[in-house]
Amino acid sequence: MSLETFRKETRDWLEANCPPGMRVPAKGEADICWGGRNWTFASDDQRIWLERMAERGWTVPTWPKEYGGGGLSKEEAFVLKEEMKAMKARSPLDSFGIWMLGPALLKYGSEEQKREHLPKIARGEIRWCQGYSEPGAGSDLASLRTKGVLDGDEYVINGQKVWTSYADKSDWIFALVRTEADAPKHLGISFILIDMETPGVSTKPIKLISGKSPFCETFFDDARAPVSNVVGKPGQGWDIAKYLLSHERAGIVSDAVSGGLNPVGAAHLAGEVDENGQIADPILRGDVARLTIDALAFESTLRRVKDEADKGEGVGAKASILKYVGTELNKRRHELNMSALGSDGLLWEGEKEEDGEAARSWLRSRANSIEGGTSEIQLNIVAKRVLELPGS
Amino acid sequence: MSFVLNDEEQMLRDSARSFLSETAPVTAFRKLRDDNNPDGFSRDLWSSMAEMGWTGILVEEGHGGVELGVFAAGLLLQEMGRTLTPSPFLSTAVLAATALRVAGSDAQKAKWLPKIVSGGTVIGFAVDERARHNPEHINTTAKKQGNGLVLNGTKRFVANGAAADAVIVVARNEDGAPCLVLVDCNQKGVTRKARRTVDSHLPADFTFEDVALDGDALLDGAEDTEGALKHILDVGRACVAAESLGVAEQAFDVTIDYIKNREQFGVPIASFQGLQHRAAHLLSEIEMARSIVMKALRTLDETPSQAPIWAAAAKAKATAVSRLATSEGIQMFGGVGMTDEYDIGLYYKRAQAAGEFLGDDAWGAGQVAKLSGY
Structure with a gap:
């Protein structure tokens, strides 16, 4: 056709x-x-x-x-x-099943795993969450300590994950678990699929500065998962996690250019424009214009990276540049929204459903440059993989 | 619209890069400066550019050009930015050629475009009258007198003004509307004063005092001269943005090379995170500038009605990024970055001057706000 x-x-x-x-x-x-x-x-x-x-x-x-x-x-x-x-x-x-687990299963999953899990993701029957970070393993993710010990054809899993998005609403979790205690840091990790209804799995929401609780702590106390739920080979988890993180970064980047309130709209909402629709405060207007310029440059870069990918050039570590620039840009947008809204932006709750939304979105945006690898981690990746600067 | 180069564009860029690095490297620029060259550029190089067809890059074949378009002109300027090559390319082959193309009559095109293509003339483009760029601040007048015109006013820092044979002057007619007149520099009533700038270029200030011009000095081939003027300036902005981008890229490359080799505390200074993050941030910014400059150049070729906001935004971004890349370069070079012996300071100076030309980042931001309706 x-x-x-x-x-x-x-x-x-x-x-x-x-x-x-x-x-x-x-x-x-x-x-x-x-x-x-x-x-x-x-x-x-x-x-x-x-x-x-x-x-x-x-x-x-x-x-x-x-x-x-x-x-x-x-x-x-x-x-x-x-x-x-x-x-x-x-x-x-x-869903995280569509954005993250799906691509990983298509690349690394067994035929049984694909047939079991992918159609349920596609039909929206099973909701997935991601178990990566731990209280002691944030930017240094590979130091994670959640442990899986082989017992017959099952792993017995103990440990704690943190920042598991929507864990309290999810049905299954894909988690990084240290299964080879004696292997080097990056080689002892497995990527395991675990049903959240398994005895020993529990979650607790974390209240954020936005007042919302999109993230949870997730605990494993002698929770059992069959060996057949390991994706790829035992010990291959780090490779899969890296592959999947690049998909997560792409998702966060697309947030940066997606709709939502912008400072011009905010200035109109707050009545801070003159009769011609010009932002009344000239310095704020200039700041907004500089944001517009950077947003146009970022948008053009997304198009260019796509064109280059179509031509066969790998995106590779450029994903880190996009993640870094896109998230910093999104934070700036929310900061300028708040400036333009003035005291209206400070509203936390009110009669209307959208009251407080600007402040909560602004607060939420602070996480953009932390989640999926901090801005500093992205800069490390660019320095090492793109610029090939020597290690310290 | 494509954000990658096609084969023809790739070839043009590769050949420009090898030609300029052999014929017009930074050492050649230093020699022009140290010899106090009265033109501020090499006449031989200008002839070579004509032989290669560069002078006709925006001129239709009927007048001897190759008409590759604004994107191709930008590619050449990007390479000239890398080697800091001074030439009348931007003023003559880009601005004057575009002015004749969009605002010239058939007779004016037939008279002037072949001369530009052959490398036989240098034409300046005179717009600004005050210190900061603003094409609305025009007090120069070109009023009808009999069958001709009389020109009065002053223009400042006209690029390549010292060597120009003629200048295209932005003036106001008797109705106060913008118009373009082409003036021979030897005309009675024209005085010029060459101004040496920080980047070792040689623009000139012009004074026009009751300059009597024939009627055919007026470029009257456009239906909407004001719109044509905006387009000419946007082409110039996108092209000088490409030059600024080249300045940024080369400054960045030599800086990265330097910090990989410079050792302190027994290790290359590039191993320190304090420099690594700044370098990675710079690369990110250069990537952003690269994309938006490509977008502006392509838009001018493909959908020019949408070009104004892209030209203004690209000019602003390239200005800011080239100044950042070169100032960070000096800091990373450290003390030697302050010496005349090292090239990084030359890049810093050109970034400042190219950034100022046809509007800096603050000016671009104002335009973007206006064009966006806020």
């Missing part, structure tokens, strides 16, 4: 199948469909949209059909994305 035919058929199908309630932009976290065993749909439209898209495999358009995907080429997937954007259709399903 030619791309043009595909585009037309896609447009017709979307037109016929996307419910009206799913054609308005998501207002915030609450409008996102994450799926999972305990998921409560926000509306019938949300449920219908997920079912119809999953039926076609379009929740994960490029995954192979036998694993619940749409089997689309990269070009077709791009057309689908464009057509969805044109009609303002929401994403039917967002």
Whole structure:
């Protein structure tokens, strides 16, 4: 089928199948469909949209059909994305299973693992979380100490993870566990899939400065997982984790340029513009303009990296540049939103649903340059892998 | 729109890089400076650029050019930025050629474009009258008088002004609307004063006192001269942004090379995290500048109506990044970075001057705010 035919058929199908309630932009976290065993749909439209898209495999358009995907080429997937954007259709399903575990399983998983887990991710039946960081292993992730000891054909797992996003709402966790006690730091780690209903697994939400609790602590007390749940080989976990982190970074970067409030909109909301719509404070206006310039440069860079990748040049450590610049930019955007909003931005809660949202988003954005590898870790990677500067 | 070079562009860049590094390296620039060359550039080099077709890069084939477009012109300037090569390329082959192309009559094009292509003339582009760039601050007048015009006013720091045979002057007509007139520098009533700048270039200040011009001095081929002027300036901005980018890239390369080799405390200073993070930050910024300069150049070729905001943003970003890269360069070189013997200081000076030309980062930010409607 030619791309043009595909585009037309896609447009017709979307037109016929996307419910009206799913054609308005998501207002915030609450409008996102994450799926999972305990998921409560926000509306019938949300449920219908997920079912119809999953039926076609379009929740994960490029995954192979036998694993619940749409089997689309990269070009077709791009057309689908464009057509969805044109009609303002929401994403039917967002999840760590789609962004992170899926790509890792496709690359490193066994046939059984793929058949067991991928279709459930595609249909939104199982919600996954990621167990990487520990209280003593943040930037130095490879020093993690959660331990798995072999007992027959099971690992007995003990330890603690932290910053596990939405662990309290998730059904399964993919975790890094030290299984080879005597191996060198980076070689003793395995990537294990664990059902959160397993006895001995428990979670506790962490309250953040934003007042929200998207992150949890996750505890393993003699929790058992079969050896068949190890992805790749025992001891190969670090390689898989690195591969997966690059997908996580791509996700965080796309946040930096996605919608949401910008300082110009904020100035209008606060009434801090003159009769021509010009931001009233000239110094703030200049700061906003410099942000716009950097955002245009960043947007152009994303396009360039994509064009280079299409031509066969690897993205490699450039992902670290994108992560560093994109997250610092997003923090600046939120800071300027707060400046433009003035005292209105300080509101913590009120009568309207969106009251307090600006402050909470601003606070949330501080994590952008910490999660998925801090800005400083990204700069280390650029210095070592791109510039090849010597180690100290 | 593609953010990668096609084969033809790749070849152009490679050949420019090898030509400039052999014929016009930084040592050649130093010699022009130390010899107090009265033109501020090498006439031989200008002839070679004509032989290679560079002078005709924006000129249609009918007038002897190769018309490769603004993106290609930017690629050449990026390479000239790397070698700090002074030449009339930007003023004559980019600004004057574009002015004639978009605002010249057929007769004016036929008269002047072949001369530009042959390397037989240097033409300055005179816009600014005050210290900081602002194309709205025009007090120079070109008013009708009989069948001709009379020109009055002053222009400051006209690039390549010292060597120019003619200048294209931005003036206001009797209705106060912007117009463009092409003036021979030997015309009666024209006085010029060469100004040596910090980057060892030789612009000139011009005074026009009751200069009597023929009617055909007025570039009247455009339906909308004001729009044409904006386009000419945007082409110039995107191209000088490309030069600034080249300055930044080369300054960065020599700095990284230096810190890998310079040893203190018994180790290369590049092993210290205090320098590593600054270097990695700089590379990130240079990557951003590279992308937005490409975007502005391509937009001028492909969808010029959308170009103004990209040209302003690219100019601002390239200005800021080239100044950052060169000032960080001096700091990382340490004491020797302050000496005339090392090249990094020359890059620092050019970054300042190129950044100022046609609007610096503050000016660009103001434009971006205006064009974005806030």
